Structure formats: C-alpha cells, structure tokens
Amino acid sequence: MDLLNQTIADIQSLKIQGAQGVAEAGLKAWKAAKDKKNAAKLLLNARPTEPMLKNILVLLNKGVSTGKILKKLKEDIGKYLE
Numbered sequence: 001m002d003l004l005n006q007t008i009a010d011i012q013s014l015k016i017q018g019a020q021g022v023a024e025a026g027l028k029a030w031k032a033a034k035d036k037k038n039a040a041k042l043l044l045n046a047r048p049t050e051p052m053l054k055n056i057l058v059l060l061n062k063g064v065s066t067g068k069i070l071k072k073l074k075e076d077i078g079k080y081l082e
Contacts, residue, residue, distance in 0.1 A: 003032045004039055011046040019052040020073060026053045031066050 033039035
C-alpha cells in the first residue's frame with residue numbers, strides 16, 4: 001500500500017489522531033502523491049471534520065511550501081507548551 005492510501009486508512013481508523021498528527025501525516029502523504037489534486041480530495045474525505053488538515057491543503061493549493069507549513073505547525077505547538 002502506498003503512503004497516501006496507508007495514511008488515509010490510518011486517519012479513518014483513528015490510528016492517527018489529533019489535529020496536528022492528522023495534519024502532519026496528511027501533508028507528508030500529499031507531498032509523496034503523484035496526483036496532488038486527487039490526493040487532497042482523498043485526504044479531505046478521510047476525516048472531513050478536521051479543519052487543520054483542510055487549512056493545510058488550502059495553503060498547499062496556494063503554493064505555500066511544505067517546509068514552511070511544517071515549520072509553522074511546530075512553532076505554533078511550541079507556544080502552547082511554554
């Protein structure tokens with residue numbers, strides 16, 4: 001099973017949980033996918049109520065780099081841990 005399909009299965013089965021966990025896994029799966037548009041659609045359908053994943057996919061569609069998004073996620077989470 002490829003990374004995209006495995007990630008979707010893990011999100012649906014709740015093996016991957018939490019907004020950040022789902023968002024990071026979705027980002028990595030999207031990045032590895034050949035068909036980005038289809039990957040985004042499949043990932044959104046994996047857990048339609050997950051807003052962080054949806055927001056990340058919107059940013060990717062606008063051309064924001066995966067590195068910038070991951071860096072921002074880690075910075076934001078770090079603020080809550082201080």
